Amino acid sequence: MAGMHYDIVIVGGGAGGLELAARLGRKLGPKAGKERVLLIDRSSFHIWKPTLHEVAAGTLDTHQEGLSYSILGRANHFSFLLGELDSFDPVAKRLSLKPILAEGGKVLVPERGVTFSWGVLAIGSGSNLFGTPGADQAHLLERTEDAEAFHTRLLAAFMKASFSTEKTMSVAIVGGGATGVELSAELIEAHRELLDSLGAEQRFRLDIAIVEAAPRILGGLPEKISDQATVALERKGVRVHTGAKVVAVHPDRLETSQGDIPADLIVWAAGVKAAPTNADYGLEINRTNQFVVNERLETSAPDVWALGDCAAAPWVGTEGKEGRIIPARAQAAHQQASYLAKALIARMGQRRVEAPFVYRDFGSLLSLGENKGVGALMGGLGGPNFFVEGLIAKWAYISLHLDHHRAIMGTPKTIVLALARLLQQRVAGRLKLH
Ligand SMILES: Cc1cc2nc3c(=O)[nH]c(=O)nc-3n(C[C@H](O)[C@H](O)[C@H](O)COP(=O)(O)OP(=O)(O)OC[C@H]3O[C@@H](n4cnc5c(N)ncnc54)[C@H](O)[C@@H]3O)c2cc1C
Structure with missing residues (x-):
């Protein structure tokens, strides 16, 4: 299996992961950003998930709203790789992506392996059918x-x-x-x-x-x-x-x-329930398959973070919310992305951000x-x-x-x-x- 290495690998280019990749890429600049930051997503284009009900009703056209990850990568100085996560090994700091199949099941692109120094999981969640x-x-x-x-x-x-x-x-x-x-x-x-x-x-x-x-x-x-x-x-x-x-x-x-x-x-x-396959990645998860993270969004493995819907992050610093986890919302993913961008830049410079992530709830945003x-x-x-x-x-x-x-x-x-x-x-x- 062919392998490649990036310092920071972010899996999932949604409300949280894409913002994180863009912030990091811009911070590192055209050359270093492209070489050091890799974003992976199973889709080639990005649609902001809170607009899916508009896509469903037909009041939003994905062909106009969809943004190509490759073009976003070029503009924001990060690399992009199309593929669905297959395996994730937090100890070996290695992941693999499923092969990409052409129509009829023929292998178009074989399974690929990527190693990383720092890994971020931002793969969102799905529905809970109870x-x-x-x-x-x-x-x-x-x-x-x-x-x-x-x-x-x-x-x-x-x-x-x-x-x-x-x-x-x-x-x-x-x-x-x-x-x-x-x-x-x-x-x-x-x-x-x-x-x-x-x-x-x-x-x-x-x-x-x-x-x-x-x-x-x-x-x-x-x-x-x-x-x-x-x-x-x-x-x-x-x-x-x-x-x-x-x-x-x-x-x-x-x-x-x-x-x-x-x-x-x-x-x-x-x-809301995260993917059952989250249990296969060697990280601690909760009852709804979210990765358990601490107040710095660190998972149970060193150098691996999780943010957005796939992460169960403790709600700290807000009176009355102690003991609860941060809700699965785009505004949480958005805030976590800017927190993590600072934390990862600090980590690349051998420093550590000690301040916890504090979620600011601006209320429920309904369209x-x-x-x-x-x-x-x-x-x-x-x-x-x-x-x-x-x-x-x-x-x-x-x-x-x-x-x-x-x-x-x-x-x-x-x-x-x-x-x-x-x-x-x-x-x-x-x-x-x-
Ligand atoms: C109809 C609807 C309306 C909503 N309205 C609001 C709202 O008004 N306000 C609000 O705050 N929140 C809203 N939300 C919730 C919000 O969309 C989510 O909380 C937010 O998108 C979470 O961001 P995320 O980055 O964690 O995940 P996502 O935005 O879901 O992104 C996950 C990304 O990971 C990729 N991915 C997943 N699995 C894999 C894999 N195995 N391999 C590779 N890539 C993978 C996906 O393709 C996706 O790009 C709404 C949700 C829905 C469905």
């Missing part, structure tokens, strides 16, 4: 391919409903957390845009049900926000079933503790459709407070996304890209219908 029978048949929103597959099915279902006698299509979303709520808001947006392009004869109703086992949706947010979001969603025609446990997922319905919910499409957006959608969704609600909080949340979500782009592209390119996308939407419309 052992529910049939749940693996539901659509997930773990990867870009999942969101695109859902979008293709959504367009087909829209088409079918448009020419059916019932003139209705239904979506059941398991999980009333941020992802489920954001997805339902985005689907309402997509449906509204589609109806604008259809004649009266072809119009149809979209029936969305959110199924949540807990007593309220958005359990991580203050109760007032959950109540108001429930009212807002119900006004838009979304049925919110709380305290309903999903017993089984069938191709055409959800079987719940409160009865059956028929659906043309079913999305599983509940729970509830485009600005008009936020207004429409929340405008009719009791009191101006929720409207204002909604706009703040929307702005916070946008600024987190912009922060991510600034970290990987710099400010001028971020502004140009944001303007280009705005213009593109004005010309071609917001909804992707192909």
